Amino acid sequence: MDAQLNHAPCGYFSITAEGLLLRSANQTLLDMLGYESRELADRHVESVLSVANRLFFHTYFYPYIQLYGLVKEMYLALRTKDGRDIPVLMNGVRQERGGELFIDCVALEMNKRIEHEKDIMRTKTQLEALYQAKQEANVRLELLHAEYETKQQELLRLNAQLEALATTDPLTGLRNRRFFKESLAALQEAYTQSGQPFSLLILDIDHFKKINDTYGHPVGDLVLASLAALLRSESGPADIAARYGGEEFVVLMPGADRASVIDASERYRAGVEAASWEGLRITISVGAATISPGDTDETLVNRADQALYASKSGGRNRVTHAEAGARAE
Numbered sequence: 001m002d003a004q005l006n007h008a009p010c011g012y013f014s015i016t017a018e019g020l021l022l023r024s025a026n027q028t029l030l031d032m033l034g035y036e037s038r039e040l041a042d043r044h045v046e047s048v049l050s051v052a053n054r055l056f057f058h059t060y061f062y063p064y065i066q067l068y069g070l071v072k073e074m075y076l077a078l079r080t081k082d083g084r085d086i087p088v089l090m091n092g093v094r095q096e097r098g099g100e101l102f103i104d105c106v107a108l109e110m111n112k113r114i115e116h117e118k119d120i121m122r123t124k125t126q127l128e129a130l131y132q133a134k135q136e137a138n139v140r141l142e143l144l145h146a147e148y149e150t151k152q153q154e155l156l157r158l159n160a161q162l163e164a165l166a167t168t169d170p171l172t173g174l175r176n177r178r179f180f181k182e183s184l185a186a187l188q189e190a191y192t193q194s195g196q197p198f199s200l201l202i203l204d205i206d207h208f209k210k211i212n213d214t215y216g217h218p219v220g221d222l223v224l225a226s227l228a229a230l231l232r233s234e235s236g237p238a239d240i241a242a243r244y245g246g247e248e249f250v251v252l253m254p255g256a257d258r259a260s261v262i263d264a265s266e267r268y269r270a271g272v273e274a275a276s277w278e279g280l281r282i283t284i285s286v287g288a289a290t291i292s293p294g295d296t297d298e299t300l301v302n303r304a305d306q307a308l309y310a311s312k313s314g315g316r317n318r319v320t321h322a323e324a325g326a327r328a329e
Contacts, residue, residue, distance in 0.1 A: 001026060011078075011088070011107040016100070018181075019045045029107065034081040048079050061092065063166040065103060069094045078107060087111065169243040171221060172228030180242035180250055184297050187254060191291050199253045199261035201288040202304045203268060206316040208247035211280065223282060230271055234264075250304075258290045258321060265319040273317065283317035290323070 001024060005012060011029030014022045021040045030037060033048060046054045053076045064071045070093040077085035088107040095102055131137035167179035175183075187198045205211075205227065212220040224247065231241040231249060240252040251268075253261055265286040272284045287308025289300055303322035311320040 009108075011109075013040075013105055013107075015045050015103045015105070017103070021045055021048075022102070032080075032086060032107075032109065033078060039081075050077060050079055050085060053077055053079075065092055065094050066166045075110070169228075172225050172243050174228045174231065174249070175240060175242035177242065177244055180240065180244065180252065181297070183240050183242075183252055184300070187252060188291070188295075188297050188300075197255060197257055197291055199256040199258070199288060199290040200300055200304050201251050201253070201261055201265045201268075201286055202244065202301075202308045203249050203251075203265070203284045203286045204308055204312070205247040206283045206285055206312075211282075215280075219280075223277065223280070226275075226277065227272065227282075227284075230275060231268065234267055234271055236264075239264075256290070258288075258323060261288045261290060262319060262321055265321075269317065269319055285311035285316045286319040287311055288319065288321045290321070 006026045006028075008026060008028055011026065011032050013025035013029050016022065021043050025037060025040055030040070033040075040048070046057065049057060056076055061071055061074055070091070072091050074090045074092070075087070076090060077087050079085055087110040089110050090105055090107045092103050092105040095104060128141065131141070167175055169176045184200070187196075190196050191198060205223065208220065208223075211223060224243075227249065228241070228243065231251065235241050235251060236253070238254045240254075242250050242252075244250045251264070253264060256264065265288050269284055269286055272282055275282070285308060287304045287306065287310065289304035289307060291300060295303075307320040307322045311318045314320065
């Protein structure tokens with residue numbers, strides 16, 4: 001990083017697509033937050049946000065950056081090393097470098113503006129007190145308040161729509177890979193703190209490439225959408241079904257042990273085999289894994305993926321659990 005950017009009058013930092021801070025934070029940001037460069041590297045950006053700002057970050061920043069590639073004038077507070085909140089105005093842009101996606105951000109301290117806003121709010125309060133004596137002004141204020149509430153509700157509705165778009169697979173209507181990874185991380189944390197078990201299954205359509213090659217991609221897309229509908233109908237209320245990529249789907253089952261996830265996997269497998277597919281014979285192979293001590297997000301997914309590979313290599317149209325001997329056909 002050159003000296004001009006390193007000591008620019010605003011903070012600069014880059015995060016990965018997963019939200020991990022890189023070593024490219026400039027000295028202005030480090031001084032602002034009271035950190036050394038090595039202390040921030042590879043930490044999640046949420047580690048320098050308060051709980052309220054993390055929620056705002058998820059409901060505003062991520063959806064906009066995914067949909068439009070940039071965010072302008074996002075107002076939030078960064079948390080310093082000693083626990084203070086510093087209000088900033090932040091811009092972000094998503095860029096690709098070396099085949100990877102990064103989000104470059106600049107943050108400008110807003111302390112002066114906050115003081116001005118407080119002065120404005122105090123003046124506004126005084127003016128409102130002066131006009132309270134007049135009935136006409138009171139009526140006008142009530143109308144303005146109602147309009148504000150309406151717009152606030154509309155903004156919340158739009159934010160909810162943006163969040164849904166950012167976490168939903170457009171073809172199948174299921175949750176997407178990003179939502180799955182966030183949910184997996186949350187279940188992993190709950191397991192670490194309370195020992196609450198959960199299981200994961202990965203299912204893959206057998207010979208899906210042959211379907212696309214023989215009947216065309218529109219038919220392949222119809223099969224994917226129909227399978228998604230079956231997963232929705234067969235999943236429990238707490239289960240999280242998502243499209244993992246291509247013809248692979250995943251289901252997270254909170255509270256499910258090994259026996260439960262095997263039963264659910266077999267139910268999915270049998271349901272697909274028995275369903276009507278417009279004259280096509282569709283089957284799935286399933287790999288399942290149950291969380292165990294020492295597992296990470298990555299190792300749990302890898303174990304389920306290896307179990308899926310065992311189902312494929314064992315003849316397809318079957319269920320395999322990551323633990324030896326846990327297989328149903």
